Amino acid sequence: MYQKNTSKIAMPRRHLTKLLLIMRLTIVILIATLMQVSATGFAQKITIAEKNATIKSVFQKIRKQSGYNFLYTEDQLQHAAPVNISVQGMELKEVLDRIFDQQQLTYAIDEKTVVVKDKEKTLLDRLKDYVNSQDISGQVLNETGNPLLGANVRILGTSHRALTDVEGKFRFINAPDKGRLVISYVGYRTDTLEISGRTSFTVKMDPQANEIAMVNIVSTGYQDLPRERATGSFETITKEQLLHSTDPNLIRRLEGITNSMDFRNDLRPANSANIYANRSPLATLTIRGRNTLNDAVSSDLNGNYSGQALVVIDGIASPYSIDKINPNDVESITVLKDAASASIWGSRAANGVIVVKTKRGAYNRPLRISLNTNVNMTEKVDLFSNKRMSVADFVDAQVLKFMKDSIALPDINISSLYGQQYLSPVAEIVNAWKFKNTLSEADALSQLNAFKQNDIRRDYTKYFLRNAVTQSHSLSFDGGSEFFNYRLSAGYDKSINNTQNSGMNRQVFTINTSIRPVKNLDIQTGFSYNVQHNSDQALNNRISGVTDATLYPYSRLVDDSGNPLEIPKTYRPGFVTEFEETYPDQFLSWRYNPLQDINEGYTKRKTQNINLSLNANYKLGHGLSLQGIYNYNTGRSEENTLYRQNSYYMRNLINYFTTSPASVNPMTGDPVRAFVKQVPLGGQYNTDVITSRNQTFRGQVNYDKNWNEKHQLSAIAGLDLTDVSSLQNRNGYYGYDENSLRSNNTLDYTHLLPIVFGEDLLGYNGTYIPNLTLGYLDNHVRTFSWYTNAAYTYDRRYTLSASLRKDISSEFGQQTNTGGTPYYSVGASWNVVNEAFYNLDFLPVLNLRTTYGYNGNVNPSVLSRAQIVYSIENDPLTGLPYATTQNVAAVTNSKLRAEKTGVLNIGLDFGFKGSRVAGSIQYFTKTTTDLLTNGPLDPSSGYTNLVYNTGDLKGRGIDVSINTLNVQAGKFKWNSNFLFSYNKVKVTKLYTEQPDNAGSGITGFSYNVGYDLSRVFAYDWAGLDPETGDPRSYLNGQALAVSGTSNENYNAIQSAPISSLKYYGSAVPVTYGAFRNTFTYGGLSLSANIQYKLGYFFRRPVQDVVSYSQLFSITGSIQGEEFAQRWQKPGDEQHTNVPSAVYSSMSTNRDNFYYYSSVNVLKADHIRLQEINLSYVLPSTLSRYIKNPRIYANVNNLGIIWSANKLGIDPEVFDYAAPRSYSLGFSANF
């Protein structure tokens, strides 16, 4: 039965293509017919509040504020309806739209004049009207059912108008079958009805109450709410606000304009070898502080980081990465912070929700073309901002180390690799000079002195770094008729990154349409496609950092005449020479030239994403409507890495698997045939493809009803099904030739193979060829949720709200969460100004609200049942296949459950007359139970660290946001925005027993009850030992020295109670915010944003603190410049805290102790001048086709203007200071 019916409706594929073709043609025709050039006022902010005012008086007020003239005839305004409007700082265009919406009038903006017009019909409409005309009649009654005489009835957008007769009746001949019937009567609320083919109407009028048009709309992703009826904590960011920055990444643009968001900016430059540098800024963003502690380094296959804020794009929870959105396509962003606003998102809402609404076309708006283009330049990273010991000191330290060791380096041996590993060039010089006598003292000293003149940072800066340049362009078309609207946009971004051979480009296309095919039905469709290309040096070819073991601070990348230089890598130079002499042509070269090597391969990543959405809303009448949403997203990310045969990585690999006379069979120890290449000549090509699919289906019932002018109820209920899956396929090919695309993968991956050496650096005589083909990996999560949410407002004074949601998800694995987790919230608000007794004219906005409820957080990477993973290779010991238990993420944990955060929010909104001062103050507390995080575990469980429910947290805070208009004098205006957040989170309970000892507090890997969640402890510094220069700490009032040769004192200090440590406080900002000042003079606007972060502590950057075990290790790494201040003789302890140098200790305890001592803890408070923006709206006389041309420029990362630490350290910088960037852009409408 079912099949029969559907088969009738289903459409064959060829018809579908045809239909799509027709649709495309329709769009083109529609655009063509709607080509009426119009323009909009750009970002002209209007604040106005009027009740039942004449349209003329409203025009006058707008004129005063905007400087726009209005052109109209008295005749036109004769029938204009009274205007009710109350907006704050809204764009002129939107204000006008709102005013004209209820009028039979329309308008056009010509330069600085608003021309009022009668609503005109297109030819098409007239034609349609003629065909569809009908007679309409009806009756208008009052609230008691008695007829109303003289009510004004008209059909919007037509000349049909009438007054009701004594029976309250009216009649139109040849009226259109579609359109809206507007009935108005003094003292009654104007009523609007859809005609939609109906010919007979009975209208019951409601008496008029004080009505203010909807102000600010806030969006939860499930519904849009008028702000005055929202009890929760919402923060809305408009598209104009987003213009303060030119960052192509949307999320970064929120910084400095959004309250209670802490970006924990990891200002690492992109060239940093650290993987943290490349992740989405969303991963470190916190909203009202952290509630969860999972600091995931990389996202899961679907691009989500656990513990991050939930991003909702057009009503759908994270269908794709927010990094992929073109910021120019964004209409508004609503940040949901408390339970009432966010609990509707259930188990993923605890960390806040960011709701992104993309731009759409509007009904009845002529075509508008918008263009935005900008270019951004970021300076090279200043490597010298990192203050290091001098290269000369470093060379001396290394000489000292190898002299003191007094051990000759092993002789060069090309079959057994013990001691053949490349180590410091200084060691080779010392070895040749002191132990082998092959180098004269004079030569040795001159070589060492030559080293002292070098600094790798100079070469690195000159030959590997470059200025980063990003250009962004975006173009959009939008408009709409009465039944259809559309928006098409295209964005293009291109970056060259700050290291050679590295860059990105991104294209984003979107098509959004809305259509009203039948009465009461509104269908919105969305399509977006984005594609991003990243290119980089191949991982193993990269010159990863300036302190990596291959590159010594005195290494050089080029010779005096600028030619790329060879430097040793992996093996000692003598080894390479002897190997070449022994086997002149059986092997590939083992020489390494870093600047050439970066060109011998690449990593390219192409990420594509298609998102389709369909949202249908059908109004049933009586305030009830049904909504169905379906969203389909498919993504594909392909990462290809090539190593050419000529790359060092490839040559080394091929050589390694080529047998030599020294090779033996690893199983039997017997000699094997020499010079057999087990890895073929050629390159290596890896492909890693991740495809993902995200489907969401939602069915929702909305109810919105007012009655008796006193009661207002709005409620929703719905079901949400999501299915997210991804599939990863990793393949790799050896013997790859990029021209012929030939490869050879028929290699022996399953057996231990002989290698070129009798014994390699690790002592092995055989190993496996790395199998690059790792096959498939999938991931699949389904969630089923139901939710409901209702708000009741009485007399526009009191609002009560409640929400309830339950999530049932496969997140925790099979048979684990069948019961689901419920989340709920309740809230109330009191709109004081609507009280009869309220008579403070100077304070027209005063609203008090409070909410309480629960949000949840799940960690997508944890399962409560042990899972096993089958091995790819057989066990090298037994040769048998085996399986491993999944660690960390899937361990038997019968008590695993989702985190729950209870949030209490109390807020006050206020606004003084004329919007001189407006803002809000909010107080909140958050109580997190069952904190789900990677915590230390009783090792007797079999694990030292696991992700599990570790404890409870309690946080509280205050958010303040104040906007002021300081000066308004003629064309000059000075606005300020002040954002302030206070937030502190403490650990209140831990579920596993925690010992009271200093060792558990110091490193911050575990938590301590009663202290801040992210906190700084330090060993109580007792100065240096006057005898030895050893660092000391107070223990029971006694100074105890930690030496490099005994760990007794160190252990005693570690096992002392935690109270023996010095407690500083939070390691994350307790108070933070921004202060923006904007000065406007006519079209010229200048703004500067200052950001501040206060009330927290940090340790000096680890690279600034001397660690002797690192300095004097075999490889040796350069230390901070404080090395020069180290303790050298008794008495030095009076003026230095830098411990004396110790040479031959592998003990890191002494260095750790010093690093974690109180001398290295600094106050992190600082104020930063983040950005300065300048924009100029050119006079429109420039050209009659270009409207609102705007030129803008900004400078970013201007640096710290005040900092509590006097050492000039930027607490947010982890390795090198973030370079300044400059941008210049142009935008206009056509």
Place this chain on the structure above:
Amino acid sequence: MDFLLTFNEMMMKDLSVYNPQRAIKKLGQALVSNTKFNVMKPYFVIILLFCTIFTSCQKFVDIKKTSAQSNIESANDCQLLLDNAEVLNKDYPVDGEISADDYYLDDARYNSDRLDIDDRSLYTWSATAIRQPAKQWVGCYNKIYNANLILEAIVRLEGKEPANVLNNLKGSALFFRAYALWNLAQLYTAPYGQDAVSQPGLPIRLVSDINETPGRGTVKDTYDRILQDLTEGAALLNAASSIATRPNKAAAFAMLSRVYLSMGDYPNALLNATSALQLKSDLIDFNTLNPETPTPFARFNQEVIFHSTLLRQNYVLEPGYGYENQALVNKEIVNAYAEGDLRKTILIKENTDVENPTGTYRFTGNYEPAAGSPVMFNGLTTDELYYTRAECYARAGNTAGAMTDLNTLLRKRWLTGAYTDKAVVNATAALDLVLVERRKGLLMRGLRWMDLRRLNREQRFAKVLSRTVAGKSYTLAPNELRYTLLIPQEVLNNSAIAQNRR
């Protein structure tokens, strides 16, 4: 239900003429208007709809998250987990061997970069010697966790898989659980003795759930559990296994014998050694081995009953290879080998490399010979059983039994023809002789620390250990508290476990 039928019919009618507008409108009317249907009915529909969706949604979300991971669902899965030699056969606690007296370090080695402070303080038996990380502790408990997982899976598989297969798997898991616990007990609990009921033992974990947190219990509790698991395992295990990384009946008996020996329960040690030797008694004739090679023994050779190795800890004990060896064999042992005793050329080699002072010896008798994995064998072997049984016979007064076992063994250890059967006057002399030969034969097998701990209880065999570093002498007297190592800091940091006494 009649409502549903009417509703359905109506919808179908509209659908059949394909008028969705009307259909939707009717649906709307149906839901809103009070005239056609009772007001409760639409809600009833919604509730009904919810219920249907709910039940199917329970199924909808009950899916596997990734195919790469799997629940333990078959006997084969259990076997594959048991064959994870990386976890189950490796990384047994090494600090006992580091503390024992089969080897020493000269000053250069002691001060070498390869040792860290924890190694050095352990080497000198410092009263505060303590490992910061809990690698050895957590390693053993991870083996126990794996064993428990398998035991839990087997309960679920009962009836679904052949009983004999499940029995062997269960026996294996029990064996591994006991094996890991005993190895750990040699380090962190007091030697088994009269006070076993009062001395703190080790947490005994019998379920895989990490929420279970047993306390330390007593030494007796710990050994009781070890014995129970092994005894049960011995009954369940197959008589033989295809590879020595898999336990079998002989391994369970051999381990029982070792456990009883460590407890000083010699009669039971004897019984179990005999049971094990009945199943496997092969011995290698050292005359067939090549004394020139640094690795004379093959892995899984015929003496190996069960294969396991110690954790590689900062090269402290690095056996075997030229530059890489660290430990120098105790001169007392080197000097004890008689002429004609092949153990002197097979088990040890004189250092002739530049870095190694002449006259020192390194250990080359490792039963885990791979050059690439210089870790030390501590598994169960037949020669250990011969030494154990000989000792137990001697202790039981059975001089003849003792000497038969010892001679059988030593004949295989001596140059062909050079050995004449040893004879002693009484059982006491036999015991003395067996213990001397045991020391020479089971050199650096991870057993010396256990032997020291148990033999110290007897005045006659008690020994003061001594080491010299940079001219300074360090000693460890018999039965000192330092014979029980301190529990790693990481364990104390994250549990309620009390530190051992000092």
